[in-house]
Amino acid sequence: MWSVVAVTVATFTVLLAVRRAVMAVSALVFSRYVAVGGLVALRTECTQGGDSRIRFEVGGPGVFHNVTMQLLGAPQSDPPAVRHTMAAGDAAIEWTFPTPEVGDARVLVTWVRPYLQGVESEALAAVLHTGRLYEWRWYSETNRYLRTIIRFCARRGWLPGAALREVPLYGRWRRTSSNTSADLLGPADTSPPMR
Numbered sequence: 001m002w003s004v005v006a007v008t009v010a011t012f013t014v015l016l017a018v019r020r021a022v023m024a025v026s027a028l029v030f031s032r033y034v035a036v037g038g039l040v041a042l043r044t045e046c047t048q049g050g051d052s053r054i055r056f057e058v059g060g061p062g063v064f065h066n067v068t069m070q071l072l073g074a075p076q077s078d079p080p081a082v083r084h085t086m087a088a089g090d091a092a093i094e095w096t097f098p099t100p101e102v103g104d105a106r107v108l109v110t111w112v113r114p115y116l117q118g119v120e121s122e123a124l125a126a127v128l129h130t131g132r133l134y135e136w137r138w139y140s141e142t143n144r145y146l147r148t149i150i151r152f153c154a155r156r157g158w159l160p161g162a163a164l165r166e167v168p169l170y171g172r173w174r175r176t177s178s179n180t181s182a183d184l185l186g187p188a189d190t191s192p193p194m195r
Helices: 002-036 141-155 182-189
Strands: 039-046 051-059 063-072 083-087 093-098 106-115 118-127 133-138 171-176
Touching: 039 106, 039 118, 051 063, 051 106, 063 093
Parallel strands: none
Antiparallel strands: 039 051, 051 093, 063 083, 063 106, 106 118, 118 133, 133 171
């Protein structure tokens, strides 16, 4: 009887400890994004004349440096000039160019932001013909070390699978849906509930 009670108490203690650890880690990850600050919105649309129009704007407390825009997978047209600093309230970067015939044409926007004592590069990419939006996500140091070990072991033949030999080490593109100006407004654009 008492052993069942002891096992139950021990199980709840472990569950509470795991919950507390998950909360601490998630608070650390969340504080990283809050400390950096700033939001971005990238919109792509086709105009009536058959041109593509790209609009990139920022909001929030962050300052973005060296903001560049380029077209990949299609003949180059003149991109907008590099914006050396960009913050909330600055004019958006707009770029209009003829819609390329190539189906895999992508627009890439890159910038750097202060992060702790250094800077961190970030990027957004939009596929013109589908409207899909992707953001670049860097892997953490722990994830990078683990991927280095997996890649090393796979190249030595200790792990099966050819795909593991070319595991990316630094980051990946992740699909996102944050591509409207309303995302910069937050609750100001949405009516509160009536009850």
